[in-house]
Structures are given as C-alpha cells and as structure tokens.
Amino acid sequence: MMNSSGVAIEARGLTVVRGDRTVLRGLDFTVEPGRITGLLGPSGCGKTTLMRAVVGTQAKVTGTLDVLGTPAGHPTLRPRIGYVTQAPSVYTDLSVRQNLDYFAAILQPGRSHRDARRATVARAIADVDLTSHADALAGTLSGGQLTRVSLAAALLGTPELLILDEPTVGLDPVLRRDLWNLFHSLAADHGTTLLVSSHVMDEAERCHRLLLMREGEILADGTPEALRTDARTATVEEAFLHLVDEAATRQENAR
Numbered sequence: 001m002m003n004s005s006g007v008a009i010e011a012r013g014l015t016v017v018r019g020d021r022t023v024l025r026g027l028d029f030t031v032e033p034g035r036i037t038g039l040l041g042p043s044g045c046g047k048t049t050l051m052r053a054v055v056g057t058q059a060k061v062t063g064t065l066d067v068l069g070t071p072a073g074h075p076t077l078r079p080r081i082g083y084v085t086q087a088p089s090v091y092t093d094l095s096v097r098q099n100l101d102y103f104a105a106i107l108q109p110g111r112s113h114r115d116a117r118r119a120t121v122a123r124a125i126a127d128v129d130l131t132s133h134a135d136a137l138a139g140t141l142s143g144g145q146l147t148r149v150s151l152a153a154a155l156l157g158t159p160e161l162l163i164l165d166e167p168t169v170g171l172d173p174v175l176r177r178d179l180w181n182l183f184h185s186l187a188a189d190h191g192t193t194l195l196v197s198s199h200v201m202d203e204a205e206r207c208h209r210l211l212l213m214r215e216g217e218i219l220a221d222g223t224p225e226a227l228r229t230d231a232r233t234a235t236v237e238e239a240f241l242h243l244v245d246e247a248a249t250r251q252e253n254a255r
C-alpha cells in the first residue's frame with residue numbers, strides 16, 4: 001500500500017538531531033514505489049540516519065515521514081520492511097542455513113509451516129548466490145559473503161520496501177553486478193521498492209532515481225539522466241561535483 005499520492009516514502013521537513021548535531025536538515029523528498037532509489041553522498045552526510053528514520057529506529061525525528069502510507073515507525077510496518085545495516089546481523093556460530101532457519105521461524109513460526117520455511121530459506125540463499133556455502137559456519141565467511149547472508153535474511157519475508165545500507169561495500173565486480181541484477185528483478189518482478197545507499201558514484205547509474213546528499217541536505221533528486229543533463233556533465237559523479245561547487249558558491253555569496 002502507498003499513500004494517496006502513489007509514493008512509497010514521503011518526507012516533509014524531515015529533521016534529525018543526533019547528540020548536539022542537526023544531522024538531517026528539513027529534507028523534502030519522495031521515493032517512488034517499485035523502483036530503485038539510490039541515496040548517494042559522501043561519508044557522514046546522513047545516509048544511514050535517513051534510512052534509520054525510514055525504518056523507525058531513529059530517535060529525535062521531526063517533520064513528516066510517511067512510509068507505505070503509514071507514519072514511519074508504526075508497528076504494522078515491521079513485516080513490510082526489510083533493512084540491511086552496514087554491520088552484518090548474523091550469528092557467527094551458526095551455518096548460513098541455520099541463521100536463515102532461525103529468522104524464518106520468527107517470521108513464520110509453527111511446525112505446520114516447516115516445508116514452506118524450508119523453501120523460503122532455500123530461495124533466499126539462492127537469490128544471494130550462497131547455495132554452495134549454505135552449510136558453512138557464518139564465522140568462516142568473507143565480509144562480502146556475510147553481507148549477503150544479511151540480505152538473504154531481509155528477503156525472507158518478501159518485504160514491500162527494502163532498505164539497503166551500502167550493500168555492495170567490499171564485494172568484487174562480478175558479485176556487485178549480480179546483486180544489482182537481483183535488485184532490479186525484485187523491483188521489476190515483485191514490485192519491491194528499494195532504497196539503496198552508496199558512496200560509490202558508478203553505482204548511481206544503476207538506479208532508477210537518485211537522491212544526492214551532502215551535509216544533511218538533499219542537493220538534487222531525479223533520474224541519473226536528468227541529473228547529468230541538468231548539470232551538462234557526462235557522469236553522475238561530475239554532476240554531483242558540479243552541484244557541490246554550486247552550493248559552495250551560493251554559501252559564499254550569502255556571507
């Protein structure tokens with residue numbers, strides 16, 4: 001379900017204070033349903049904070065933030081959102097399959113669902129290309145493999161909205177490509193809405209839409225093509241740098 005204007009996420013004046021810093025400064029943005037929206041910007045600009053606000057785990061949030069037609073953080077949203085944090089949430093003393101069996105049992109408890117759970121777990125393991133490691137202890141996996149176990153856990157409940165915080169960090173180019181293919185098939189085949197953060201600008205071109213962030217503000221949003229065209233640049237990275245220079249000039253002139 002979305003809100004009446006057909007958007008998956010809608011923020012108006014979204015402000016977040018962490019410690020004594022205002023980390024997000026009155027953001028206005030929307031995220032379209034069934035599309036991949038990239039959240040791009042340098043380290044520390046507020047990407048994780050924005051995602052935490054959308055998931056409902058962030059304190060001191062003001063302004064309006066609606067997620068799937070409901071105020072962010074509402075308990076009914078919990079089964080509808082998958083969230084993969086930067087730190088893999090995986091038990092290292094269990095195998096890949098045991099980790100996923102455990103999370104699947106929380107989502108779908110009871111003996112009567114055992115066969116369905118088994119099939120769901122096998123599908124999620126295959127989706128992230130870990131079938132050959134299904135019985136390996138998570139503690140023996142590489143960083144990129146652990147990230148994929150976390151992603152598989154988020155896919156178990158077939159969420160409508162998938163929030164992925166830098167999911168491709170540390171992955172080799174082949175795996176990155178495969179994961180982006182998976183993201184696209186989730187959007188195209190299941191209508192899943194994906195919000196994916198990255199500070200790697202070449203990933204921007206793989207998104208349907210982008211939110212470019214800097215220092216707690218949104219510098220620009222739109223399709224990669226529109227951002228390139230507006231800034232008259234060949235790449236999104238150049239467009240971003242152009243926007244940063246423009247913002248700096250505006251700040252200078254305002255002094």
Ligand SMILES: Nc1ncnc2c1ncn2[C@@H]1O[C@H](COP(=O)(O)OP(=O)(O)OP(=O)(O)O)[C@@H](O)[C@H]1O
Binds near residue numbers: 021043045
């Ligand atoms: N618990 C906290 N208390 C105070 N400030 C915090 C806290 N966590 C993060 N911050 C600050 O909030 C700002 C935004 O952090 P955030 O983690 O959202 O950025 P990010 O864009 O996700 O960075 P990265 O790409 O490095 O993960 C940073 O300046 C950071 O120092």
